Amino acid sequence: QETFTYQVDYLQEAPQQAISLTTARAMFERGEAKGSDSGLLSFGVGSPAVWVRIKVNNPTDQLIHKRLTTSVTWVNYLDLYQVQANGHVTLRSSGDALARTQELLPGIGIVFNVQLPVGESEFYIRAQAHDPIVLPLQFLSLEDVADSDISSGMLYGILYGILLTLLGYNLILHRSLKQANFVFYAIYIGSFIVLNTGYNGYLFAWVHPNYPLLQNYFTLNIMVLHSVLGLVFSLSFLDVKRHRPKCFKLVLLYIGLGILSILVATVLQWHLLAALVAFSYLSLSTVVMVALGLLHLSLVAKAQHFVLAVSASMLGLFTTAATSAGLIPFTYVGYHAAEFGVLLEAMVLAYILSVALKVKESARLKAEYLAAYDPLTNLLNRRSFFSLASQKIEQHKAEGVPLSLVVMDLDHFKKVNDAYGHHVGDEALKHVANILQNNTRKDDLVGRFGGEEIVILLPKDDCQQASLFTERLRKSLEKTPFASGGMQVYITASFGVVELAGKMALDELIKEADTLLYQAKKNGRNQVASATFSEVSLA
Ligand SMILES: Nc1nc2c(ncn2[C@@H]2O[C@H](COP(=O)(O)OP(=O)(O)OP(=O)(O)O)[C@@H](O)[C@H]2O)c(=O)[nH]1
Known part of the structure; x- marks a missing residue:
């Protein structure tokens, strides 16, 4: 088990008056130095050069190899003197005012591999820098x-x-x-x-x-x-x-x-x-x-x-x-x-x-x-309905599955406004939108085309399925009044239902559904008029 002991003391040169090792040693001998318990020393910006003496005692009968950390990496001049018991002195120098030496280890500091001879010996360190002088002295065994x-x-x-x-x-x-x-x-x-x-x-x-x-x-x-x-x-x-x-x-x-x-x-x-x-x-x-x-x-x-x-x-x-x-x-x-x-x-x-x-x-x-939805009813607005519905139509054309479209218009809505006021008319529109949202599926698109005209796209439904769905919707609307100011207000609507056929574009589909809606209105309102495109074209 290698054991050794060491003692650290230090002194500072007078400003601008560099001294030699001999002078420094004499000052240490005269007791002009301060002791340090931890060996961790730091001095401020512009401190004069610092001399440190490390007195080492190696009580074993063989050399001990250690790595001595002397300072942080930014010290400008760092000289390490080793004085043997026989008075023999060796000097090694490093520091960041010289070209980089192998002793300057980034992230670690300026380190020296040293051999501690049997018995007593001394190290003297002279550190000089304009930056703060920081000397965290440490002997590490080669394993550590x-x-x-x-x-x-x-x-x-x-x-x-x-x-x-x-x-x-x-x-x-x-x-x-x-x-x-x-x-x-x-x-x-x-x-x-x-x-x-x-x-x-x-x-x-x-x-x-x-x-x-x-x-x-x-x-x-x-x-x-x-x-x-x-x-x-x-x-x-x-x-x-x-x-x-x-x-x-x-x-x-x-x-x-x-x-x-x-x-x-x-x-x-x-x-x-x-x-x-x-x-x-x-x-x-x-x-x-x-x-x-x-x-x-x-x-x-x-x-x-x-x-x-x-x-x-x-x-x-x-x-x-x-x-x-x-x-x-x-x-x-x-x-x-x-x-x-x-x-x-x-x-x-x-x-x-x-x-x-x-x-x-x-x-x-x-x-x-806000750009995509109608603020009153939270249904898709005309622009976003068009863009989403056109995509769906292209997709369904490619896949060859049926797709239908419903146009609905509230009946005598002007009368609701006139009788109860515009505010109640708004409530009616929200009520209708709620019913629509509760009755449609995730893939269906419901858009408000301004006023009280609403368009519904039903992917995967042929004309018959779409008509059945619309009929259920019509009944549900007819049977469900909404409350306003203590009154029960009943609303009905008329519907036109068309199925996509051939190469129809969305606006053609809407136009056809509108024609059917017009027929439903003409036939007495609160009803569903439906046909496939070919039937409508033939009519
Ligand atoms: N309260 C309210 N009314 C609206 C809104 N948009 C449109 N309207 C009203 O809806 C009414 C639509 O009237 P018309 O298109 O003449 O038709 P209608 O009275 O519903 O009669 P039919 O469609 O023929 O059954 C007008 O009085 C519009 O002022 C809205 O956002 N809020």
């Missing part, structure tokens, strides 16, 4: 390395998987709904993915390993860009331009300022300024987003969900920033809080955007319904 790397890879896989799914989902919503919100939101999620792969070193390792300068400024620029995209999404989601035009202008100004400052810092290669701008702009922007949400609570539906979502990401971001800056003790959860926050934010926002989809869809269905 595999487990740890697999779980870290899996967590990033899940994070990017969920975010990419939400991104795609919003792009699809945008395609069908054509609302800018969705596309802004998709770009906002996309920028977080780029930002996260940037600061975790994936892009540096896989895309531009030989351009450390790009690595140094890229992430900082993406931090500002991500903030700007969050603001643009907020402006669009909350419709700030319409609700609070002054606020809209102020946010535009703030966006312009952010872009300008990071561009100036980048072009002049002022790394420290760029880091300060990026970290403060990102933090401030989440506060601006929450404030915008709060200002629109009473103006925009779902604004409270928006506030909840962006607060989650704000809280996560603050926790990560404060952990990186050494303001709160380093924990892995605290360090990854921004990722949890963004996940929560993405899910809540995806939910509220999908509610918008539901609202829009039900409005579309309503409009579709």
Whole structure:
């Protein structure tokens, strides 16, 4: 069983005064360092270089092999000195200000394979960065390395998987709904993915390993860009331009300022300024987003969900920033809080955007319904009856099954209107429509052709079946009065029934049924007149 113990202490250089290993060792010897229990260290943006001493004791009688995690991936210069008991010193260097070395493992940090000699030895780490210096020191056995790397890879896989799914989902919503919100939101999620792969070193390792300068400024620029995209999404989601035009202008100004400052810092290669701008702009922007949400609570539906979502990401971001800056003790959860926050934010926002989809869809269905149905009777209107009936007729012609059509017209309906008033006439029409709907089958089509003329298409019925059906309908109407203002009002109707024959078109079929209806009226009303097309033509 290999056992070893180690102790960590650290000190910081004076600003702009790099010291050598010898000087640093002397300072440690003089007791100028601070101890660390956990070995998890973090220092803020623009911190002077940090020296860490790790005193190791290997009590066994053989070398111990370990992987030492020294820092996160974005530390600019990371030197690891190993001092043996005999005074022999080895130095290995990495960091993202150099072309990528094999020690920089994306998603993990800067790691070194080390051998711990028998007895006592020392490691000294010198870390320097304009960005926050975060040193989560950890010795892993070579077996644990595999487990740890697999779980870290899996967590990033899940994070990017969920975010990419939400991104795609919003792009699809945008395609069908054509609302800018969705596309802004998709770009906002996309920028977080780029930002996260940037600061975790994936892009540096896989895309531009030989351009450390790009690595140094890229992430900082993406931090500002991500903030700007969050603001643009907020402006669009909350419709700030319409609700609070002054606020809209102020946010535009703030966006312009952010872009300008990071561009100036980048072009002049002022790394420290760029880091300060990026970290403060990102933090401030989440506060601006929450404030915008709060200002629109009473103006925009779902604004409270928006506030909840962006607060989650704000809280996560603050926790990560404060952990990186050494303001709160380093924990892995605290360090990854921004990722949890963004996940929560993405899910809540995806939910509220999908509610918008539901609202829009039900409005579309309503409009579709209004375009197809008669509002008084809920029967098909003339246009939709024609289009559906024509399709059915073509289908039945192809299949060779019979099909019939009935035209009905209420008897003396003018008298109903005159005697009881137009309102009661309307009630009568609704009453008739109810009877029709209760007596027809799923495949039958019933349309109101304006006024009190109603047309019924009966697929699969020949003239005889259709006439029997119509006769039953006539009787049912005759026998069923409707109540209005304490009165029982009786309604009757006359009908013309025709069966489709040969190559008749729908309007010809209606015309023939109308002729029969006219006969029914002429013969005394409240009756059904029917014939096949050939009989009618011969008549
Ligand atoms: N209340 C109401 N009346 C309507 C509506 N559409 C048409 N009408 C009335 O229906 C009546 C139709 O009258 P006519 O076509 O002359 O025929 P009728 O009185 O029904 O007599 P016959 O058809 O010959 O039996 C007119 O008085 C129209 O004003 C409606 O939506 N509501």
